[in-house]
Amino acid sequence: MVILKIEVGSFSEYQFFNLFFLFFFLSRVLHFSILKETPAITASTESLDDVKEDQVPIKQSNTVERAPIELPKEIEDLYRQKIDVFILTKGYLDIDLNREQFCEQLGIKKNYLGPFLKKHYKKNFNGFVNQLRLHYAGKLLLQEELLYTIDDLSFVCGFNSRASFYRNFISEFGCPPHEYRAKMQQSLKLQA
Secondary structure, eight states: OOOOOOTTTOHHHHHHHHHHHHHHHHHHHHHHHHHHHHHOOOOOHHHHOOGGGSSOOOOOOOOOOOOOOOOHHHHHHHHHHHHHHHHHHHGOOOOTTOOOHHHHHHHHOHHHHHHHHHHSSSOOOOOOHHHHHHHHHHHHHSSSSSSSOOOHHHHHOOOOOOHHHHHHHHHHHOOOHHHHHHHHHHHHHHHH
């Protein structure tokens, strides 16, 4: 066992207070130098009324736009085939489906998925999956006899909540599911 032995006379109280004062003084100097570099906001609301819109500087974004990822045609064709199989097997109905699972199941690299979906489907991942789910719900609503209540339909189609289903359905079709069903049944009767 090693014992650290400090001699009482080696480090006096005077030296301790000198070091403490030096540390405190340097921290205050650093603090005030930072404050001096940061401009203070002193404009009153009266002076802001006198400023015209063209005099206000526009803050430019620091984000750098990346060039779109261009995939070789063979890889795009392969991804399209995999997505077609995903659609045919109704993989989008999985309520727990997320971007990572989707990429893993289909063997698509995560950083290629977004640009690929934007290019070919004009949607991001969530928009793409939600659109598939909503159109599936639309097909079920066209059946003469519903196997599910409209509220249950949200979960059958892969949505986590009824509210999310209704919000997305209205956004896609312009009306709630029950109105969509009534309109479509009326239009089918008129065609017959």
